[in-house]
Amino acid sequence: MLWNVEQAKKWIKRLNDKIQENKAYLTELDQAIGDGDHGLNMARGLQEAANKIADSHYDDLGSLFKDVGMTLIAKVGGASGPLYGTAFMKASLVLKDRKEADRNAFVAAFSAALDGLKMRGKAQVGDKTMIDVWDPVIAWMKSHETIRANELVDLSKEKMEDTKELEAKKGRAAYLGKRSVGHLDPGAVSSYLLFASLAESFEKGESAP
Template identity: 70%
Template sequence: MAFGVEQAKRWMNIANDHIQQQKQYLTELDQAIGDGDHGLNMARGFQEVVEKISSTNYEDLGSLFKDVSMTLIAKVGGASGPLYGTAFLKMSLALAGKKEADDKELIAALEAEL
């Protein structure tokens, strides 16, 4: 089965659901070594992501993941916004112009994030 824009939107929605459910736990983990805002920042950022992508029609995966990237960079504070944003930016470059990705292309895009 090919991975297309609708599957990517669903993936981001599922990620957001999990982050929203675990934001307190993520914040508690961050309190031990940081300023204690990681869960709140990630929850805010991914909520913005799903709002952005749900209101936008995308022609290809690259443009969707570029919006994910730019939203995370703009809305997630600290080091996490640029870190996650850059990962999704690299994924967007790997999938630029692709309406769908097969398994090999998706794996290559995920590896590009590393």
């Protein structure tokens, strides 16, 4: 399997579409246990990132990921901006100078992204954050030779749904304590959309790592 710049671009475009579609939904989720801006933040940032990369030519995946990361850092704001931004920046280091990524490079990049998230946010699994999706998904990627689209989407969806029963320990929802139980974590949902759009790209044959 090989994942190239064109395929990665299509993924970001697809991710942006999904975020725009779910802008109101993500905002509603954040209204329930946060401050009601997650959809707005993600939609603003992803749109900028999609525009940015559509207008640019990239020789390697690293510079594409770096542009996405920088744009997210500069445009999203809030907690999710530095988090997603750092994730892409960390991944870009792994993908530097690579025209294509094979399975190992691909998993290493996403694994670096997860490390970035943890470094930046200091959240642990179970804190009811996007980490509750990222951590098991990356672990699963690492332990599976073939990354099957349907498995990826099912797993990330399941982990996203599991955040509903958690009590938040990090992020704005933590102020609610037990009252955060019973609500999905908005960042877990946007992370699910990230992996779901990745899975869709695979299915559409846009890439198949």
